[in-house]
Amino acid sequence: MKRHHPWLSWPQLREGPMQLACHLCDTLQAAPRLREGDGAYCCVCGERLYRNRPHSLAHATGFSAAALIFMVLAHTFPFLTMTSGSISTRLTLMEAAHVLIRDNDPLVAAGVVFFTMVAPFILVAGMLYVAAPLRHGVALPGAMRVTRWLQWMEPWSMLEVFLLGLIVSLLKLGKMAEVEFGLGLWALGGLVLCTAAALGGIDKMELWDRLEITRKGEANQT
């Protein structure tokens, strides 16, 4: 079932010549295998159709594992601590959601929690769940469904926007009171970088080809 080509980085199930339709202009064109690092571009609109990213799954595994560790740190330690007189307040995401709910704004609280905690968690944990075993040709139960969730969650994970919000707040508060950086802020920076690296490095063609192969393999065994 697995077929290795001399310069290909992953096996592909081929039941005939591969074709691909550009997602912008729908032009049907042949999808040849590329050398590592090369990209294929649409002949009509010039949009990049796909790229062969070397070691895509290994990168995704490494970066999403690192992102998960950063995520734990970012939620454990405060991003900022503000002191005015004898009172000091700490900012963590849970705390912010709690205060918003207390101030009668549960919908905004739900939005903040979803965009900064739920969506990034599904993205990072889901990527690790799919990519790590798939490197060794194993798909854990529900891997295809998780991959679909990943695609849906991608636009709603807004950690980098939250980081910009933190910087803006810092500049706003700096003149009012004493504000200290917490470990959470650095962890959030690491989390944003690792999530971007994991997402940017993953090769969706390779991911789906490999998922398809593992499923065909399972079907053959039974």
Next chain:
Amino acid sequence: MSLPPPAASQELASCHVCQKVSPIRLENCPRCGAHLHLRKPQSLERTWALLLSACALYVPANLMPIMTVSGLGGGEANTILSGVVAFWQMKAYPVAIVIFTASVLIPILKVAALVWLCLAASGRVWASPRALSRVYYITELLGRWSMVDVFVVAILVCLVRFGTLMTITPGPAALCFSGVVILTMFAAMSFDPRLIWDRHRADLADAPPP
């Protein structure tokens, strides 16, 4: 000049989840099981409806206070624009520009861009399809950054809690503005850029050969 045919003309649909090209008569993608369609269903109608709702919410989002600062000297309600003006007066120009871009410029430009794309896709205005594709790409990329103002409110509400000395509470505009951002993101997702090229192909077919 004629363009290579679209996959749709051969009854082939590209799966919107995994990109595999399969015949539309299969109904579901053989690889991932997602429902197949040649174009996003009711793309233009949905995009228009979402854009109109976003515009309707944009009015209260700007008129109502996004947060209220209360302290010893009484309360002060801030709208999105008054926040920008306050930063400008504090001579914090980069912050003022960031907030203005994220909460005023990007939503307005995004809605304008999507209106333009919808009009072009239904053939009421003409523009180069390459330029339109570019506009669509940028629109999808930038939309999420508008959320920054809502996050700033959440952060300030959490940090500034000093009882009677100074406390910040969220205002109704925070919810309206998140609604605007979410609706415009859905609008961008429901727009199908392939409609632009369908229109372009139809125009080329109608034009007499030179």
